[in-house]
Amino acid sequence: MTDKTNHLRDYHAPVWDEPVVMQLGYPGRRGQVFPQAGAASTLIPKGLARTHAPALPEMSEPEVQRHYLHLCQETLGMLNISLFGTCTMKYNARVSEAIAQRPFVADVHPLQPDDSMQGILQAIHEFDLGLRALSGMDQFIFQAGGGADAAYTNCVVTRAYHKSRGELKRRNEIITSIQAHPCNAATAAAAGFKVVTLNLEENGYPSVEALKAAISDRTAALFINNPDDMGIYNPDIKEWVGLVHEAGGLCFYDHANFNGVMGKIKARELGFDACMFMLHKTFGAPKGGGGPAVGAYGCTEALAPFLPKPVVVKDDKGYRLDYGRKKSAGKIREFFGNVPQVLKAYAWLLAMGRDGIDEASDISVLANNYMDHKLRKIRGLSRSNPGITKHRMEMTRWSLGQLKTDTGCGTVEVANRMADYGIDPWWMSHEPWIVAEPFTPEAGEMYSKEDLDYWMAVVAKISEEAYANPELVKSAPHKQAIAQIKGDALNDPAKWAITWRAYLRKHGKGGQAGDKTHAAE
């Protein structure tokens, strides 16, 4: 059985070498020909009528279908073995997808009267209760469109809280750590706070003394992950929270890495004032491709008055959207959140149940430690903070520093080569890379042991290749729809283009098509 799973599949992606859709088609070709509605043109005000036809590709319907089929064949998709790294990956059950597409979800409008959408409001409220049970918080909201947006929510709640106490002017600093999720520092800065960053020390997390040096009467809040991206749990966390509270600051627990501790600890019991869960990762709603996301933000009763509105509440008449919140920090995002995602997460939570959640976290930690055990046998790899004997949680930051020194192949090169074996390249670890050439696999509870073995067999194979023939790895991928791309255009405003029009303008190609597009402007 082991041989079978570790046999690396002979894979090759389809290569279509096809122009982009804007370059396809022939003049006059159409997908559907509709009858002319003669009077329609008179209904359009003169100022709104186009003078030139839009520069669309002229194609038949099967040609369009074929083109997009080719494009989707040229992606790896997200259904491969994807131990993405610094990201919890879960399968979204089709039944949850079906529920979210039912008319009682899909057809609801956020402006319809509360009493006509009691079912939706009930589901949101009950999911809120579920998250309260997991965190000990008193109220959750689902407006935030992702984890970073939830961290930003915490910034505005923090601001409103200190303002209400007349301390906002002085309390302008947010403390975080170098390996907390980068959005913690980024959102704090975006919200106008000064950022104080703690460094990791020998144990793999910042010391209490470093925290003490950062705390003052200017401290507004602590934003922290635990475990952070190193996968090491900070056992001093209660003391941390106590110190920040003593100084008058708030404490926010970024639960991006909740998988290792879910069902085991509650943010509130550690003393935190607020926390955040990602429904699109931890709670089984789909993630990837920048898909719809939700950052569930929860806080204590003391902070709840400052929450953005509306908040879904239950009273003796049923469920309603509470807009009448005088101390509210205002608005983070329209209405009450990405409801279909909340429904999918609610379905996942109900299906898992309390015992299932507990078991899933056990499996995540077990799977990660199984990987730790096997990965360390691969040449050129080493664990961050190798001196620490304590077990890691749901993920471990690894380093390819040795492989890079020995062969010139680092984390980018290995990731490129992974795609040649038909699995998703690992996601680059969060910046900054304080561990050389990092990667941070996160097994989660969803992948089977066979999947993990296959994934590690790929890494082991690439290590062998790097030592035997580094150029093979450096020039990868070789079996993909497209060879290595130079990513520099992504950082260059003179080159990047997210529309065809911008592409033509910046790259000056396309001749006639360019003129046509220009005319449409």
Added chain:
Amino acid sequence: MRPLRLGLIVNPVAGMGGRVGLKGTDGLSYAARKLGAEPVSEARTLRALRRLGVARGGIAMLAAGGAMGAAVAAEAGLLCQVVAQPAGNETTATDTANAVRALTGAGIDLILFAGGDGTARDIHAVAGERVAILGIPTGVKMQSAVFATSPEAAGDLVAAIVAMPDRGKLQYRSSEVMDIDEEALRRGAISPRLFGYATVPYIPLLLQNAKVRNHGLDEAALEAAARHLAAGMDMATLYAIGPGRSTKRILEALDLSGSLLGTDLVLSRQLAARDANEQTILDRARGRRLRIIVGVVGGQGHVFGRGNQELSPAVIRLAGRDAITILASEEKLLALEDRRLLVDTGDLALDRELAGYWRVMVGPQEDMVMKVAAP
């Protein structure tokens, strides 16, 4: 694309003094040989050159002759044009200087050199900041921030430059050229000095893949921090602004022309003294509040005691810990070994007082907490 014109200079005797306890090989290569020292420079250079791999095809190499470059280039299978010849068997600093002149005369993009701080100084003395240099670490002392972390890392960096789709996008940083007076060191006295700034290409630690943030943000943050400090200056306080590129941005923000390698004094937003010594600082600070703003020496992390000895124990005590601002880029701090800062003021009791956790300013609205260690 046009090949990268790479100049190679090897100091063949660099590093020899190390294992035989000579604290460096400046002027002592003959003595080192007599003590049984083996040359290490060539083997380490070879390690770097072997890392070039396919990039070799994109390099036009120019080198000093014989043991100063051409020999090891040949061993690595690289064709090179010899532009200078050492005068004798035991190579000297003059040979190095001649080689730099010949290389710059022939036109090059980068000087790759193998040696230690002494070699870096010799090259910098001729090349200044006009020509980019990169050191393969093969010396005894390597306090300068011009060296790659290993011979392999030097080779990888050159290969990465060759592979760049647009070499115009390559970033450079001003890096400290430091050296200890070896004569003094052998007598037991340590007096490291900052000799200047060299231009060193780099691929930032934070920017090794395409998805990450835009280039140059660290520098921009530092510049903004300097403007922030300049704007917030108290008119009655005397500011002692230590040596280095980071801190001198404050003077630039004030439109003052200070000294790069010395401590400048600013009072009421005017230059009160340029390149001040300890006594001048103490004199001018009399009856005033004193605030010290210092940078961090790249690569090793010294805050006091390297290149800024005029910020003496007496000066530091006069200002007091709370009136010291450390300014550095995040990139520089994260690249430090063990990510800790060092103080070596010459007064151990003071060093111990300064040890502990400090908030280092990395941007106008951003501090990083760093551990400062005493010797």
